[in-house]
Structures are given as structure tokens and as C-alpha cells.
Amino acid sequence: MKIGVLTSGGDCPALNAVLRGLGKYVYENIPKAEIIGIADGYGGLIDGEYRKMSRSDFSGILNVGGTILGTSRQPFKKMTLKTDDDPVTKAEKMKENYKAMKLDCLVTLGGAGTHKSAALLSSLGLNVIGLPKTIDNDIYGTDVTFGFHTAVEIATECIDRVHTTAASHGRTMLVEIMGNKVGWLTLYAGIAGGADIILLPELPFDTERVLKKIRERAEEGKAFSIIAVAEGAMTEEEAKMKKKDRMAARAEKGYTTVTGELAGLIGQQVGVDTRVVVPGHMQRGGAPSPYDRLLSTQIGSYAGSLIKQGIFGVSVAVRGEQMTYNRLEDIAGKQKAVPADHPLIKAARDIGISFGVKR
Numbered sequence: 001m002k003i004g005v006l007t008s009g010g011d012c013p014a015l016n017a018v019l020r021g022l023g024k025y026v027y028e029n030i031p032k033a034e035i036i037g038i039a040d041g042y043g044g045l046i047d048g049e050y051r052k053m054s055r056s057d058f059s060g061i062l063n064v065g066g067t068i069l070g071t072s073r074q075p076f077k078k079m080t081l082k083t084d085d086d087p088v089t090k091a092e093k094m095k096e097n098y099k100a101m102k103l104d105c106l107v108t109l110g111g112a113g114t115h116k117s118a119a120l121l122s123s124l125g126l127n128v129i130g131l132p133k134t135i136d137n138d139i140y141g142t143d144v145t146f147g148f149h150t151a152v153e154i155a156t157e158c159i160d161r162v163h164t165t166a167a168s169h170g171r172t173m174l175v176e177i178m179g180n181k182v183g184w185l186t187l188y189a190g191i192a193g194g195a196d197i198i199l200l201p202e203l204p205f206d207t208e209r210v211l212k213k214i215r216e217r218a219e220e221g222k223a224f225s226i227i228a229v230a231e232g233a234m235t236e237e238e239a240k241m242k243k244k245d246r247m248a249a250r251a252e253k254g255y256t257t258v259t260g261e262l263a264g265l266i267g268q269q270v271g272v273d274t275r276v277v278v279p280g281h282m283q284r285g286g287a288p289s290p291y292d293r294l295l296s297t298q299i300g301s302y303a304g305s306l307i308k309q310g311i312f313g314v315s316v317a318v319r320g321e322q323m324t325y326n327r328l329e330d331i332a333g334k335q336k337a338v339p340a341d342h343p344l345i346k347a348a349r350d351i352g353i354s355f356g357v358k359r
């Protein structure tokens, strides 16, 4: 049995921990198995760049950040694109290379985009298993994705550290947390870090309500405020615009996200000193947390057990403490966004945290 494996899309902590779980399971439990590591995500499958991985490749990587295989972003919309220069699509090239490599199956570790491409390859007849990676926690049909909780810890620590300096100076500090489309990371880290205001892409905010909250805090004698802003957060007005127009309007003002403009408005209208902190890719780097190491060991070994049983065309999912799977075709193209009635939002509101929206 020849098993191809690749890591695709933005990296995150615990990719190596999942590879280790998979590799160790396979070499312990599937006789005569061979693992082929494909370089740089789908890019390596398109270009035919790969190497055989032995048992020892999967040792000593449990706590190592990044991915030993390398990764790349390969937009789904380009997978089936034909051009005059290249009439063979990327999807067709991947199928050809899968055959040329004589693979029996392919395991793809990746986020929502990776899963869409995995579903496409599965529809072309390849035996594919997707594994749910992303600090965004937005893969449909799973309680949690690996990498998410480590990123929550990093972002929380960042807010904690900003908290003390904000308090010392009596400033309003805006911490911009990763999450372009969904706000899971901002919600979790915002609450865990004791933010006063949390702004999520799913809940377009009213700027006046944000300003009001900061003024109210000042009236209560609290000179500083902490705002956790998701990268993809937007105002109510912006939410009415098409993404293209929203980005163009921001670019004209010199911003790519809402955070800088909001900081400026708070400074002008409330009269407080503001600072923006962007932890950025730090949230994706470094060692996975113990929780993510445990989860990854389960996900990797469970994926190995699916291979052993011959179950393909699926994505591994977590339900409570159990591992299960969804059909790729059922989850591809869907997104798990933060619901407005999520229990954490309720708890946060009940203790006075503002989301910048009407309750």
C-alpha cells in the first residue's frame, strides 16, 4: 500500500504532530506500507515533487512547528482552469502524478480550500482523506480543527501582555487577531484575554456602540480599554458593500483591515490615546500546545485506521472526544462560522463585553 501525504494552505502548529500520528500508525499497523511525502502542498503533486518517508522521518517532530513537508496556497478556482499555454489543468496533472506515483491513497492536511480541492480529486476517482487543519477553526462538520487551540493560547497571551501596558498608560489598545472570514480565534482569545470589546466578521459592528462602550468605561474610572478585532471584522456600513468595493474603499484610506481606521476614530472622538497591535503570523508559528498534540495524535492515528479499513472520500472530524468522519462532498465549500447565539457570546455579553452590536 502506497500512501501519499501533503500539507496544504497556511501552516499552523501541530501539522507535524498529525504527520507523526499518521506515520507511526501506518508503520505500526499496515504491513508493507510505504509513505510518500509530497513537497509544498498540492504544488508538489502538480509538479511531481516527492520523496519516500521512512519511520524515522516521523520521530522527533511532535513539538516542532511548521510542516516538514512544506506548504503552498493553490487557489481552488485555478484547479480546473485551462489556459492557451497550458491546456492540462492542475487537477488533471495531480491525477496523472497520483497514477505515476502508483499511490493507493492521498492524505491532505489542510483547511477549507484544501478540502474543496480534496473533494475535487475524490470526484476524479482518487482515494482521498482530508484532515482538518487551521487556526481559524472554520472547517464545517468538526467541533475543532488542529492548530486552533495553540493559536488561542498565543493570541490570549498577546492580549494579556497588551492589557498590562494599556492599563499603565490609560490607552485603548486594539489587538488584531487572525481570521479573515470567521471570528472563532478572536472570540476565544478575546474572552480568555479579558477584552472589553470583541469585533467579529460574523457580527458587523456599529462604530457608535464601540465608542459608547469606551466612554462608559472611562466614566466608571477605567481609563484603558482592550479591543480584540478579527482581521475580517467590518462595520455595518462595510457589510453592505461587496468585498471588492470594501477593500478598495479601505485601500483609498490606506488600510487593509478595519483596525487602523477604528483606532483613529476612537482617538479623535473619545480623546484617548490608542495603539494597534498585530501579532500576525506569530499565531501560526511555533510548537503546538499539549491539547493540540493530543488531538493531532488522535487525528493522525485515526486517519491511519481509515486507510487500513479502505475508507476514502472523507474528512476526519472531531465530535466531543470521539473521532469520526464526514463525506468530502458534504462539507466542501461550506464554512463553520460563529453563530450569533453561540453560548460564549451569551456569556461574554452577560458579563458586559460588547460586540459593538445591538443585543
Ligand code: F6P
Pocket: 010, 011, 111, 134, 135, 136, 178, 179, 180, 231, 284
Ligand atoms: O487560514 C488561516 C489564516 O491564518 C487566516 O486567518 C489569515 O487571514 C490567513 O491565514 C493569512 O495567511 P497568509 O499570510 O499565509 O496568506
